[in-house]
Each structure stands twice: as C-alpha cells, then as structure tokens.
Amino acid sequence: MSRLRSVEIIAHRGASRDRLENTLSAFRTALEQGADGIELDVHATRDGMVVVHHDPTVQVSTPIGVSLADAGASSHPTGRAPTQATSLPVSAPLSPHRPEEIAIAGVSYDELCNVTLRNGEHIPSLDAVLDLVAGRATVYVEVKGAAIEEYVVQCLARHPNTATAVHSFDHRIPHAIGALAPRVPLGILSCSYPLDIGHMISSAGARDLWQHAALVDQALVDAARTAGARVVVWTENDVAHAVQLVGIGVAAICTDLPGPMRSGLAKAGLVRPGPENPAQA
Structure with missing residues (x-):
C-alpha cells in the first residue's frame, strides 16, 4: 500500500539557498524544483503597490x-x-x-x-510573482507591513487563477484579510509554543498554523486539527526531521531547499518525486 501523503513542500522565499531570496529567479527555481508552494514576504510602497521583500x-x-x-x-x-x-x-x-x-x-x-539587488534583479511586485507562478503552485503571502491588507486583497483578486493564502505574525492581519476576502485561506505564524492553540486559531479564523519546526510535537498537531487547522512548519531543511514531522501529521514543510527536500521525502516514500528525479517518476 502506498505511503504517499498530501504533504506540501513550500519554498521559503523561493529556492533561497540557490538564489537570492524573494526574487523572481528564486521563485522560478523553486517551481523548476517541484515546489508545491511559494512563501514570500510583502510590504507596500507609498502609492500602494504590494512588493516582495523581507525587511x-x-x-x-x-x-x-x-x-x-x-x-x-x-x-x-x-x-x-x-x-x-x-x-x-x-x-x-x-x-x-x-x-x-x-x-x-x-x-x-x-x-x-x-x-x-546584488544579483542584478529588482524587487518584484506581488503581481509579477503571481504572473510568474500562473497557477503552478500556491503562493503563501506573509504580510509584514501594517495597514496594507486592502492592497494585498486587491492584488490577489487580480490573479484568480493562482491559489493564494495569507499569513502573518500579527494575528490581527489575517483577521482583517478574512473580513475583506472571506475565501482567502488564512494562517498565523508562531515562534513559541502556544498555550491555547484552539483560541489562537479560532480568533484569527486561521486554516494554517505556521509553527517553528523546533516547537512541533504530536500534541500541537492534534490540538490544531481539533481546532480545524493544519500545521505548516518553518523553516525545515533537514530531511530526516521532516520525515518525523510528516509522521506526526504535519501538513506542509516550508524549506529553503525545495528540490532536495522533495527528493528526500520521495526517497522515504512520502511524496511523489519532482522534476529533478525523472527516473523515479
């Protein structure tokens, strides 16, 4: 019987070990390596353009x-x-x-x-990234800037054929996004072990709990499931640990190395091989 699971491999700021993070080349490489999702960070310029940059x-x-x-x-x-x-x-x-x-x-x-940027590229707009992805992966948008929710929602609406989701450390942001765009999947980021996982998830209306990889255990995964959410771990680059996390029910692995991560999980029989493993397809 197949052990394959519906585990997503999400490229953290693109294939950020191979290319400069949060650039079109990083996102293009992640797609070439078979990433199921692209994670990125956004701010907005003075005139309301949503752009992709961490700081x-x-x-x-x-x-x-x-x-x-x-x-x-x-x-x-x-x-x-x-x-x-x-x-x-x-x-x-x-x-x-x-x-x-x-x-x-x-x-x-x-x-x-x-x-x-130091690789010769420019800071991309979110529109440009969504045009590049063009439905080939889910784009996970981490909203960094305050009071830009409306700009983000307007941008996502311009690209209805690409699956998107929004998450943030500021749990008020997904709540605000949900009020503006009820169909956009929401997530909350955490770098500590939540004391009341259910309340945290429900108050933000979150589908995804983005949890630091070092702070994930069976109890957390079970509590998130009970609250109707799934666990996405960040940032996990160790295949052996990722295999353990998938084993306890983690739904997605956010990694700087989408190609090697897919290859490793495929060898463990947990996901289908990607384009870098044609012999295993």
Missing part, C-alpha cells in the same frame, strides 16, 4: 542626502538613477561611505524600481 527597508548605495530621483539621473536611459542594494544589516549605522537605508513605505513603486 521594511532597503539599503542602497546612493550617498547620504542624495535622493533616488536625483542621483545620476541623466546617465540612466529612463532618467532614473540605478542604485545597488547591499547585504549590510538593517542596523548598520549610516555614513557617506556606507549604503543609505530607505523605507519601502516611504517611496513610490516607480522610485523603488531604481533599486538594483
């Missing part, structure tokens, strides 16, 4: 005090100044010789398009 700020190499619109605009074919994002931590002090930090919520989408 609320972006580091750019324009000198301090020089605006994105003015820095070298004459040399850019569109009249804009391309800037180079860096990998400095958000907490790095500002100086004329170090990247300047801009808040995504404080710039327009047009201005944000000037920022070039």
